[in-house]
Amino acid sequence: MEFLTNDKLLIVGAGGMIGSNMVQSALMLGLTPNICLYDIYEPGVHGVYDEMQQCAFPGANITYTVDPEEAFTNAKFIISSGGAPRKEGMTREDLLKGNCKIAAEFGENIKKYCPEVNHVVVIFNPADVTALTALIHSGLKPNQLTSLAALDSTRLQQALAHEFGVQQDKVTGAHTYGGHGEQMAVFASQVKIDGKPLSEMGLSAERWEEIKHKTVQGGSNIIKLRGRSSFQSPAYNAVKMIEAAMGGEPFTLPAGCYVNDDKLGFKxxxxxxxxxxxxxxxxxxxxxxxxxxxxxxxxxxEHLCKMRQEIIDLDIVPSIEAWKNDNANL
Structure with a gap:
């Protein structure tokens, strides 16, 4: 089996449903034979390791550990789903405190054990602030760490494809920006349906608002339907992000990234x-x-700024002017 690279890929939270799906997706896509599974829950990560070996992927060199030093050392690419899952009735913001503490430890492990890592993808919620926390604590350059945001756009794309009865890939430009949460900005002006601008499709303002609401509540709807939060779609999108960072096909759906831009006014x-x-x-x-x-x-x-202030007030990250003490690249 041919692989894109031989570099070590670390999957954090590999014992969970998202993590285990990421492992399988990475192997099926032939990203690298060298995949390390890390989780603090030994029976779970051991079970995923056994199942992946029992898939018998040719050439795969799969390892697992509950030791962070062993896991992070020599990792060149990392995807982390290692936070607490979202449960019914919870917003992403409800997860903020606990998961940002996990993100801080995650960032410190990168700084301590694999400062030469090439790229990191953070996908546990609320992803905007967990990723920011990880970036501050990791010491990485801003272009080396991203968070999952594409799922909101693919949900919008799905809703529009259903609305107009077209194949999903015929819907282009269906993107959401800003926060990966209920305050996301859903854009319609660049959308095309099979090459035709959405503005020419006769979609009423009322129906557009319903589609926007469905997009924003996409994660909650999965919980209602399946009894648990999404795991296949975030796993696949995250693996496609890391594939691009490895030198595969560029990933062009929206991603969460660090923005400190005077021109745009986002700081x-x-x-x-x-x-x-x-x-x-x-x-x-x-x-x-x-x-x-x-x-x-x-x-x-502005909502993201408020969430950022919450983690500052909780002493999970220092005040903005002190970030350079932890990460000289910021």
């Missing part, structure tokens, strides 16, 4: 932007939208 946050992830890291561009859409994005940014 010191992780947020979903128009992005491309490739072997050189993540690169963002200015969002294009109507004045109303850009106003929604501004509101989403």
């Amino acid at each position: 010191n946050v992780m947020m979903a932007m128009p992005t491309t992830i490739d072997k050189t890291g993540v690169h963002y561009s200015e969002p294009t939208g109507t004045p109303e859409e850009l106003a929604e994005l501004q509101k989403s940014y």
Whole structure:
């Protein structure tokens, strides 16, 4: 079996449903034979290890551990789903305190054991602030760490495909920006349905608001339908992000990235932007939208600033002016 690279890929939280799906997706896509499974829950991660070996992927060199030093040492690529899962009735923000403490430890492990890592993807919620926390504590450059945001856009794409009865990949430009949560900004102005602008499709304002609501509540709906939070879709999207960072096909759906941009007026946050992830890291561009859409994005940014202040007040990260003491790249 041919692999994209031989570099070590570390899956954090590999004993869980998202983590185990990431392991399988990475092997099926042929990213690397060298995959380390890390989790604090030994029976779970051991079970995933056994199952992956029993898949008998040719050439695979799968290991597992509950020791962070063993896990992180020599890792060149990392995906972490190692936070607490979202349960019914919880918002992403409810998870903030506990998961940001986990993110801080995760970042410290990167700094201590694998400072030469190439790229890191953080996908546990609330991803905007867990990823920001991890970045501050890791010492990495901003273009080396991203968070999962594409899932909101693929949910919007799905809803529009169902609305107009077209194959999902015929819906283009269906993107959400800002926060990966209920304050996300849902953009319509760049959407095309089989090449035709959404504005020409006769979609009423009332129906658009319903589609926006369905997109924002997409994660909650999965919990209602399946009795647990999403795991297959975040796993696949995260693996495609790390594949791009390994030198595979560039990832062009929105990703959460660090933005500190005077021109755009967005300062010191992780947020979903128009992005491309490739072997050189993540690169963002200015969002294009109507004045109303850009106003929604501004509101989403302000919400992210409030969440950032919460983790500062909880002493999970220092005040902004002190971030350089932990990470000289910020």
